[in-house]
Amino acid sequence: MIEATLTHTLFLGFCFFMLGVLGMVWKQRNFLLLLLSIELMLLGANVNMVAFARHLGDVGGHVFVLLTLAVAAAESAVGLALFVVYFRDQNNLSLSTPVLKG
Amino acid sequence: MLLSTLFFFFLSIALLASMGVIFSVRTTYNVLSLVLVFLATSGIFVMLNAAFLGFVLVILYVGAVAVFFLFAVMLFGNQIDQPTASEKKIFWPGVLIMILLTGLGFVFLLQEVRFASVAKGIETHFTASMIGETLYENYVEPLLAVALALLAAIFGGIYLTHKQKADHKRQRAFLQMHASGKKRLSYVHVDVKKGLQDD
Numbered sequence: 001m002i003e004a005t006l007t008h009t010l011f012l013g014f015c016f017f018m019l020g021v022l023g024m025v026w027k028q029r030n031f032l033l034l035l036l037s038i039e040l041m042l043l044g045a046n047v048n049m050v051a052f053a054r055h056l057g058d059v060g061g062h063v064f065v066l067l068t069l070a071v072a073a074a075e076s077a078v079g080l081a082l083f084v085v086y087f088r089d090q091n092n093l094s095l096s097t098p099v100l101k102g
Numbered sequence: 103m104l105l106s107t108l109f110f111f112f113l114s115i116a117l118l119a120s121m122g123v124i125f126s127v128r129t130t131y132n133v134l135s136l137v138l139v140f141l142a143t144s145g146i147f148v149m150l151n152a153a154f155l156g157f158v159l160v161i162l163y164v165g166a167v168a169v170f171f172l173f174a175v176m177l178f179g180n181q182i183d184q185p186t187a188s189e190k191k192i193f194w195p196g197v198l199i200m201i202l203l204t205g206l207g208f209v210f211l212l213q214e215v216r217f218a219s220v221a222k223g224i225e226t227h228f229t230a231s232m233i234g235e236t237l238y239e240n241y242v243e244p245l246l247a248v249a250l251a252l253l254a255a256i257f258g259g260i261y262l263t264h265k266q267k268a269d270h271k272r273q274r275a276f277l278q279m280h281a282s283g284k285k286r287l288s289y290v291h292v293d294v295k296k297g298l299q300d301d
Contacts, residue, residue, distance in 0.1 A: 003106055007212065009150065012113055014207055016120055016139075018200045023124040026196050030183050032174065036123050036136050039167070043143060046155075054150040057226040062233045063241050065155055069162055070248045074255035076167050080174050081262040087178055088265075
């Protein structure tokens with residue numbers, strides 16, 4: 001049995017981040033999946049910070065995780081508000097129709 | 103030994119569920135997979151001496167944000183989102199690039215970590231009071247910035263979703279001041295035989 005180390009935790013954070021990137025690039029037209037992918041990427045960053053806080057014995061990483069959580073909550077609130085407005089306007093969740101320029 | 107087993111158990115659940123977030127076709131399953139990701143990650147956080155953050159993750163994400171997402175899904179119906187032809191075409195290249203980037207980043211990371219992990223990790227149990235003291239002593243400015251961001255998010259959310267009634271009776275001073283008789287009265291020529299015709 002291999003011992004759980006910092007490397008495995010960092011691997012988890014890396015995988016979360018890259019899966020988030022893949023979700024954003026691959027399913028560009030699904031609004032909800034974009035928001036979920038952003039959450040996944042932020043979680044990957046958080047896992048990295050907690051892992052290094054444990055490794056270095058420094059509580060600063062935890063503080064930054066708290067700040068990131070608040071920013072993520074704000075982001076998802078605004079994102080879901082946009083989602084509601086978009087659905088009210090377009091009656092579907094697909095971003096493939098060119099209403100949003102850019 | 104038991105702790106390591108538990109750690110890898112949580113790790114595999116988190117990885118599988120995070121794949122479910124991306125690859126599942128039903129929106130409900132996407133969100134529920136994200137809930138599972140957060141639960142497993144909170145387990146990992148507890149094992150990394152970050153018990154407070156683990157429980158914050160459960161309370162804040164599973165309790166608030168994920169329920170928020172589920173409400174959005176409930177509002178718009180459980181949609182089945184099959185990948186389109188163009189998405190199927192870029193799927194495998196995308197996965198390949200992702201794996202390559204992960205591997206590349208990890209090779210660079212391991213070079214740094216290899217000699218770092220020789221020194222044993224310091225065992226500190228991070229309590230909520232430690233986090234709070236550091237937050238209020240050393241990180242006041244970021245805290246204020248985050249508070250402002252949350253305030254802006256509240257106003258943004260309300261401004262975007264608040265729907266004004268079309269027939270509200272509120273006074274609109276600008277329109278009143280710029281009212282003119284020419285816009286309201288008009289003379290129309292009425293043909294005697296035909297009467298008033300609608301346009």
